[in-house]
Amino acid sequence: IANVVTTGTFTIPLMKRIGFTPEKAGAVEVASSTNGQLTPPVMGAAAFLIAEFTGVTYFELIKHAALPALVSYIALFYIVHLEVTKLGLEGLQRETPTQSLLRRVTGFMIGFGALLVLAVLFQTVLGWTGDSLPGASLPLTIAVFAGAYIWLVRLSASQPDLEVGLTEAEMKVLPRLGAVASTGYHFLLPIVVLLWCVLVSRLSPGLSAYWACIAMLFVLITQRPLKAFFRGQLVNGAVWWHGYRDLLRGLENGARSMISIAIATAVAGIIIGTVSLTGAHQFIGQFVEVASAGNLILMLVMVAVMSLILGMGLPTTANYIVVSSLMAPVIVMVGAQNGLIVPLVAVHLFVFYFGILADDTPPVGLAAFAAAAISRGDPIRTGIQGFSYDIRTAVLPFMFIFNTDILLIDVTFLDGVIVFIASVAGMLAFCSAVQHYMFVRNRIWESLLLLVIAFSMFRPDFWQDRVSPPYIEIPGHEVLSRLGDDGPNGLAGDQRLRVQLSGPDFDDADRILQRNAILELDGALTADMRLEQAGLMLDISDGIALVGEPFPGMPLFQELGDFDFYADRPVTLDYLFVETPDRPARAFFYLPFLAVLLVIGIIQHRRKRQSAG
Template sequence: MTETELKSAEDMVAEADTGARQAGAFATRLIFWLCVTWSVFQLYIASKVPGIVAQATGINDFANIVAQARYVHLAFALALATLAFPIFGHRHKIPLYDWALLVAGVSACLYLVVFRFEIADRPGLWTTTDIVMSAIGMGVLLVAVFRSLGLPLVIIGSLFLALAFFGGYSSWIGSITNYGGASFSKAMGHYWMQTEGVFGVALGVSTTMIFLFVLFGALLEKAGGGNWFIKVAIALLGALRGGPAKAAVLSSMMTGMISGSSIANTVTTGTFTIPLMKRIGFSPEKAGAVEVASSTNGQLTPPVMGAAAFLMVEYVNIPYIEVVKHAFLPAVISYIALLYIVHLESLKLGLQGLKKPGRHIGVVMIMVLFLTGFLGMAVITFAVVSFRAMLEPMMPGATVYPALVLLGAAYIALTYMASRFPDIEVDDPNAKAVSAPRLTPTFLGGAYYALPIFVLVWNLMVRTEHLDRLSPALSAFWATIAMVVVSMTHRPLKAFFRGEHHMVEEAREGVRDFISGLESGARNMIGIGVATGAAGIIVGTISLTGAHQIIGQVIEVISGGNLIILLLLVAVLSLILGMGLPTTANYIVVSSLMAPVIVSVGAQSGLIVPLIAVHMFVFYFGILADDTPPVGLAAYAAAAISRGDPIKTGLVGFSYDIRTALLPFMFIFNTDLLLINVGPVKAVFVFFVSLIAMLLFAAATQGYFIAKSRKWETAVILLIVFTLFRPGYWLNQWQDQYTEVTGPAAITALGDLPVGTPARLQVSAPDFDTGIVGTTTVVLTPEAEGSGEERLQAAGLAVMENDGILQLDEPFPGTPFFDILANDYDFYGDEPAQIASVAIENDRMPKEIFFIPAFILLLLIVALQSRRATQPAF
């Protein structure tokens, strides 16, 4: 790749993610120091320092700033967006109007800090100054979004503002939502002066969690960890058939786990891997598409998921560890399937891998190495847990200190080991002779980079009798501190162990890496900061107007109650809404608008799925927008490196990602994929069956399995895939899933249910706004023994039998069904609300029995294609 191409790709990242302003020395220094200050401020509020300083000085403002942090957070984001992202082509100067916007935006944010006590004394009674500052803040925010993210989010936010201001004039909207309109004063106060809009949950999560994870990733990258990921991936997979493409998949996954941007991920790893893929025979479009598909999927991979994981904690209201558990299996299956797609492409093109010195590592050995790595981490974790448990009686609550000594000893040992090998340099992918490096010196030459990641995962995941998991924010803080130590000390330590005499210069380089990481982390957060603020406009409008009901009714009418059409519509709308948005804003938008539609409209058609499955569904399709033409920004970044056509790159990337588009439909209908109510043994079984199904689906979409597939063979493979992913469909054709009972018999059936066994209640009631009788389905799971009436009463449902009809009173406030039923249905109209039927699941044969004919068909396909194979399958 030429220097011009690299500059073009880096410029695209700057324009899309970090800011492309180059306005002279003063502006550069100002932006730099603002970035560093922002990062230091975020570390400060995440630590215990504010409380310690407040206690030592008696000045409570040192501690109070933590409560006001989201206002300061947005002030930094607005200031940097205004300075770093030019508008109207002013790239080489900062015009006067930008300075005015900077002062106005920062003042509007800090107004809420300076006058917080006065504002608290008059909640809802906004003064003229309040409204003026709110209007200024909203205006500067939308301009900042346009600068840093382009028009898509500005258009969406403006449409929702228009709905808030003018929706009350529409009788159609009023009949759906009961919304009568809002005055300018009420709307501005709602959006800016309280935590219902811009300064809501999303910006709060950005302030407390997302920034730290992005900063952690930036420090790791600047210290050399990103290059280590790439080199290890090349060393491990580069010599295999199509090796550079497989290495691109693995390195993008590792980088994507801690990256908040698919575009930056594409350029970071693609700079090296795309030219290598072209060299071994991939076309520019296919080389770019592999990198794009790999990088966008990194946003779906725990523990960070493009920062969406932390928003899911708030929106779905489940612990972080549960989000990781549910997201893990689909992400792993998706990446393995992408590796297989790359392998099939290599087979079709007859490609080879890179040359490699030393012993060749085969597929079986790679699998053994991966398994050994996982087992090794498990053993280390168990050993540390046992060590701390042994010390707990002697030093209760203080075992973290000897654990830190162990961590320090491990770091010194790994750094010493790394000093025995040459430093891991960034290779030139355009060099005349490119070979895959040897695995052992490459891995050991940077293994110490894994320690901060281990700290992060430990704090997020490990919980024992004596140890509690830390919050995501604290986990990221301590991992970042560990990364700061590594960033500043690994260079001088290696120089010391090598007996070199330039330790001071190496220490200076470490400090430069650290400061550069602080700058990079803040720059990467500019778009996320303003995006989470702007996304608050959408969330605020929904709480003000009930806008999701409008979208729900439109989709309900178009789908006609058909579940598949409903899900397809939501998938397409999620793709459209996600175009041009960063991962975090993408998730906020699609989850706020589309998730309630699946929940409410689906329930009317009898589709009851866990809320996390719904959020994962819309998130997956929102993320696919990054490589979907015509807006797929990651595809444009990859095409800038590969010199391919960006539209073709996006189309090929999307064809690779069809496997990712299949998964959300599968885990809506088969929640086993999300490990919901699945034990360890069954989890392993589900993993292998789902993996086989996804690999077969990849083979079907590529038209190549062991040999080139015939059309009927592709059809049979797709039938096998469907059976493996959703065996319950065939069982439902044979045996009824539920027995429905009505009237008094339904109450008796509820009383006979074993504790913990769910029953589906179909509720019929007039719509609160239209009076039209509709139905919805809710799930009741008895938690204690009792009669049917007692169990309903425990869930907040009061039922009275009247001529065989189970009339239902309005659910009690605070009970599970109050929000589901009381907000949408009229319990006091002429038509009575009632429990129309109760459906209880039948005791049936296991659905997995249908795997047997599926695998028999698979063996038949294998036997037929093996005869036509012209080259080894691996």
């Protein structure tokens, strides 16, 4: 909501001026602001909580969340392009002629490369200083920050201050990007400090935020006096007081914002405590399990809808706390019963995405109401339009639940590049299908094909599994012999195995549960010790692999906690799933669908030229 109010005051009037309806202008801003909460490095302050709850480092979380956020924003740019093309709109007149695409890309790459070289050089010098002169690292860092800050403020002082509060009628010419950006580059330094502390210095999130706040306070107090000095103006007490007044206003606004967050977080804590003490999450899990009838897609849809409902009206941090405490365990529990085992971070990002999307989902959709107040449009129609734009964001969690490559989990750099290209192509195809437009209006068969292409770009494993099964099933009673076999059919050495277990339910011994789990096996140990270290104690009897109750603290203690190990029917290891060797690479399955996408583009482009001629 704050994003909408902050940036929407100038973006919405600009969009209305070039011809967008109030509802569409507000919807674009809502979709963009909502995605801002899903974009690293801050993610509406929820990033630190997600890292804490899932047990991954903050750096790893940033890596996992980066690709979906980037793909989502690229898709939003494309949707706006399609809307502009369909309506035949033109942008504002520019102060300077538009540069060629090649020149703009070249300039961006040169600037980015220069920043990268400077960062590497600074890190090298800082590392050398830390080794040679341990006490000089902090003074050197402060000196570099101060030098960069003074230079950027001087650059800002060379430009006139931006006019605040321009009306829609006054926005006639689009100013140069460089001139506008140069007036506020110094405000990016606290963000640079935050990222540097977290990603490079590897400080704790709290300490990193502390240093970023200190940098921001310094900027607020000193930027106005420095600007006056560089402009040759008198630097008197009034100028300094202006800086302190900015600081006091910032502290006041921050305190006001924290009131609602503190209340919501406190209430969320009560909810979490109630859920933990009463076992409500187990009831919700059982309800979803029964209602979905074991269908994974239906289960995920129900969790998504519940996350949308739970997230309505909550600020980002409280939103995440509520949906993660109530809905994330449901995916883990019900998914494990039906063979869906995904990293915990993927589960938490799934519920977080839908919790955030509640802000532009009618009938609540507070972000849509905020945007409608600026655009003077209908809030419900703005929310519906915004959600239609955000469908692209809603499909991403379903994709990365089944294909964790999208989260860059256990992928190489080259694989990551391929996944990025495929994800962008798939998302653009999806947007074209939903908007019924690419170069011209789609025909029905084109939209259907585009949906198939989008699905295939995000889920190449679906077709890969049809060509070659992902796993080879091995009966559970053969596990010990296979683990001790060094031959081609053996499983000696380090292994990461998937197993399926079954046994009576702890709460209802007549009900048989199935659970899937992942075993991390150390190849340096014997077969029995490898299994025991992974949390599985086996006893092979009459061709049946009997599973013993794990002790507290063992790896599978929580996963097997729903079994009754003292019922008449034993808990057994049914199957061992080993990855099929020499499967065709997923990248090969992108090619035919990319070719079909190219053919559709050629057909539509030809149709566009014919209609224009």
